[in-house]
Every structure is written in structure tokens, then in C-alpha cells.
Amino acid sequence: MEAAHVDVVVIGAGQAGLSAAYNLRRRGFVPAAPGDILSQASGRSFVVLDAESAPGGAWQHRWESLRMETVNGIHELPGFAVPPADPRAPARAVLPAYFDEYERRFDLRVRRPVEVHRVEREDADPRGRLRVVTDTGVWSTRWVINATGTWRRPFWPHYPGAETFTGRQLHVHDYVSAGDFAGQRVIIVGAGISAIQLLDEISRVADTLWVTRDELRWDAGGFDTAARIAAIAGVEERVRRGLPPGSVISVTGLHWNRWAESAQQRGVLVRHPMFERIEPGGVRMPDGRFERADAILWATGFRADIPHLAPLALRTAAGGIRVANGRAIDEPRLFLIGYGPSQSTVGANRAGRDAVRAIMTDATFSAAGPREAVARA
Structure with missing residues (x-):
């Protein structure tokens, strides 16, 4: 099967994925058109692939009693605030509608439902392309922004009996x-x-x-700014070392x-x-x-939904992927956002923005050519 060519493939259309797509749009990238599936896309292009059948990420699956007044950790997507809503309204009704409007407002053209089977290298060239194999086709890309979150991988501890x-x-x-x-x-x-x-x-x-x-x-001080900073720093250190991200309460x-x-x-x-x-x-x-x-x-948490990244062989002996500033240390063409310290909605927004900034730096560096690249170094 011939692959569609794009510059960036975003996997997942939750908070982190939509943040990345928004920032790609702002930087001049355009969504790949359907006709690009069998041809080389022109200009800077991206595609967002989502396994869900409708917009809303994990919010559409949250329990019915979770109301807007009690939901923990809502943060608006970049460029468009959450519309006013009845505090008693179910979060799983309000927030998916918000995500839907967001996708249409910024013309992100999310493709769904698309199941990503694997991400692999096309060849041994560390500056080469990555291949994203899905149940609907194959994409050849320069960068992958993985934003698959954790919702589809609930953790069930094993107990005798x-x-x-x-x-x-x-x-x-x-x-x-x-x-x-x-x-x-x-x-x-x-x-x-x-x-x-x-x-x-x-x-x-x-x-x-x-x-x-x-x-x-129990920390009597409450989950204030200092506590949040401590939590993020602790998780950042874990993922930098290739450890599983762990939970916030394990740190704070x-x-x-x-x-x-x-x-x-x-x-x-x-x-x-x-x-x-x-x-x-x-x-x-x-x-x-x-x-x-x-x-x-x-109520035992979730694990990162990243089995499709296994062909890249990035897992450490400890079970995690080494990540710094949202980027895989051992495969710099891959960004993991909504992973580790960027699991919160605020962190996901920042991670999407930072991933696109890094891609822009890479693109500028590549276009500069060897002579200017040496000067930059």
C-alpha cells in the first residue's frame, strides 16, 4: 500500500492532540486533503488520527454524575474558551460538544475512527521518515506527535482469587x-x-x-502552586530516566x-x-x-496507551520511555505529549505548543543546509 506523505502525524485528538493541531495550524501547516492519501502532499502538512468515533477524547466516557461544577482539572483549549455551561450539566455532554466545536472552528479535519497499529522507522537513517500504519492506510511522516493519553488502558492489579x-x-x-x-x-x-x-x-x-x-x-497544605510544581518536577525526572511516569500522589x-x-x-x-x-x-x-x-x-489508575510505539524499541528495562521536554530522547522524531508531566490539561496545552516549536526549529535547521547549520551550532 502506497503511503500518504505529510510532515506531521498527530495521534490522538484529546486535549494534547488538539493543542498540537492548533499550534500546527498557527505555524502555517495545513491538514492533509483526502486526495493526498496516494500522493506526496505539497507544502507543510499534518494529519490528526483519532481512535474515537466522535470528538471529546476521554471526556465522552466519564461517569454521568461528573458535573461541570465538580469535575477536576478542566482547562480550556488554546484560542477558544469553554463556553458558559450549567454547573449541574454532565461533563461528558458539555466537553465533547466543546471539543467538536473546536475542531470545526479551527478546521483541524480530524480523521476518525482510525486505529493506529504501529509506528516504525522507514530505514536506518536517523534523519529519515517514520511510517504510521493504521487500519485505514499508511502515512509517511517526518515527525510523530503521540497524544494518546491513558484512558484506553485501565490498570487492573492482579490479586489471587x-x-x-x-x-x-x-x-x-x-x-x-x-x-x-x-x-x-x-x-x-x-x-x-x-x-x-x-x-x-x-x-x-x-x-x-x-x-x-x-x-x-496527607498533605495539609492543599494542592497549591508549590505542590503542583513539585509534582511536575518529580514526574519529569522519572520520565527523563525512562521510568514509568507514576502518579501525582506518589510524588506529593x-x-x-x-x-x-x-x-x-x-x-x-x-x-x-x-x-x-x-x-x-x-x-x-x-x-x-x-x-x-x-x-x-x-480505582487503580491507567497506563500510557503506547503499544503502537513498540516497533521503535524505546522502552527501557524499567518499562518507560526516556522523555525530556516532551520529546523522546532516543528517537527525536517522536514527541510524547499528555505523557508524564504533561498529563494535566494545562500541561497538555503547553506540551502541544512546545512540540510544534521544536518541530519548527528542526524544520528551519534542516532547511538551512550544512553551512548555516554549522554556524547555528
Whole structure:
């Protein structure tokens, strides 16, 4: 199959991917036209490939009770503010509509649904091109901006006896509403914001038991600017060394928020140690006590959705990819945004902008020729 030629392929149309596409547009890149699929595109061009069937990224899949007034971490996309919305409106209705309008307003021409199977090098030339193989065709490109996030890769820890449980097991990824658990006994596993938010919500209609693997470290100072800077710096250092990004709380500890305060006031914010095994009707605790359960909710986070990058052989022995300033250290034609320190919405916007700036620098450097390039150095 003949490949379409573009300068940049953006994989993913969530916050980070749309930020990158917007900045490419601002710098004079144009979306590849359908006719370019079998021919060399002229001028600076890009394409955005998204696996979802509709705009909105992960927002379209969030649980129905997540309202605009309670959603954590909304930040507008560059160049177009989030339109005013009813604070009680579901985030999964408001934000996908916002993303849809954003794509049309800036004529980003996102192609969907497109499943990226693999990204590989076309040859051994480190300045050569990359090949992006999808279920709808092949793209030849100078740079890849990977913005696939984490939503499609929920992390399920393995625990002995999980397959014997006769109740319901689900991940936050598949959670819909607390009403599904009314009158039940629910074990909630995890120590992040989602775990605490759902503990507060579910405990209003069900009997809950909250367990975490490690003791909790609460930071009384709140998640202020200093805490955010510390979190970002900690994750930046991890990805620079090729370690998996890890979670914010692994760097800064837990911070008080409205859900934690509400759960504490009602007496349900009581942490228990992680169970040792799962049995048909519940779980066995470290002290031998049996805790009955109708459901187990795993609020255990997500992993980077990057299996399609495996052909580039960038994973370290520790399981991560070495990244600095949003760029793969061992494959500079690849940018990973919405990865590690840029997982937040604010960070994703900046990462998209910075990736495009780096591409512009590369393009200028390449066009300068050897003589000017030496002068620049």
C-alpha cells in the first residue's frame, strides 16, 4: 500500500492532540486533503488520527454524575474558551460538544475512527521518515506527535482469587453511577482522586470499605502552586530516566479536596490495608478477617496507551520511555505529549505548543543546509 506523505502525524485528538493541531495550524501547516492519501502532499502538512468515533477524547466516557461544577482539572483549549455551561450539566455532554466545536472552528479535519497499529522507522537513517500504519492506510511522516493519553488502558492489579469472585468487578473506566450499587457492599480500591470521589458518591447509597496498598500521606497544605510544581518536577525526572511516569500522589502525597472532606464528615473516609486475596463472596484481609462484598471497584489508575510505539524499541528495562521536554530522547522524531508531566490539561496545552516549536526549529535547521547549520551550532 502506497503511503500518504505529510510532515506531521498527530495521534490522538484529546486535549494534547488538539493543542498540537492548533499550534500546527498557527505555524502555517495545513491538514492533509483526502486526495493526498496516494500522493506526496505539497507544502507543510499534518494529519490528526483519532481512535474515537466522535470528538471529546476521554471526556465522552466519564461517569454521568461528573458535573461541570465538580469535575477536576478542566482547562480550556488554546484560542477558544469553554463556553458558559450549567454547573449541574454532565461533563461528558458539555466537553465533547466543546471539543467538536473546536475542531470545526479551527478546521483541524480530524480523521476518525482510525486505529493506529504501529509506528516504525522507514530505514536506518536517523534523519529519515517514520511510517504510521493504521487500519485505514499508511502515512509517511517526518515527525510523530503521540497524544494518546491513558484512558484506553485501565490498570487492573492482579490479586489471587480474582477469578473466583461471584460479585461484580469493574474499573473506574467502566463506572457509570452510584445508583448501580444501591444497597450493596462495595469495596473501593485505590488512593487517587477518583477513588476518593467515588467513595464519597457510592457511600451515600451503599455500604463501602475503602482499601489502599500503602499507608496514606496527607498533605495539609492543599494542592497549591508549590505542590503542583513539585509534582511536575518529580514526574519529569522519572520520565527523563525512562521510568514509568507514576502518579501525582506518589510524588506529593494526598491533598484535601471537597470529596475527601465530605467523606470525612460522614465518617466513611476510613482507610483499610489492602486485602491479601479475593474469595467468591468477598476478600480476605491481612489479619485473617473476611469482608463480604457484592462488588469491587478498582480505582487503580491507567497506563500510557503506547503499544503502537513498540516497533521503535524505546522502552527501557524499567518499562518507560526516556522523555525530556516532551520529546523522546532516543528517537527525536517522536514527541510524547499528555505523557508524564504533561498529563494535566494545562500541561497538555503547553506540551502541544512546545512540540510544534521544536518541530519548527528542526524544520528551519534542516532547511538551512550544512553551512548555516554549522554556524547555528
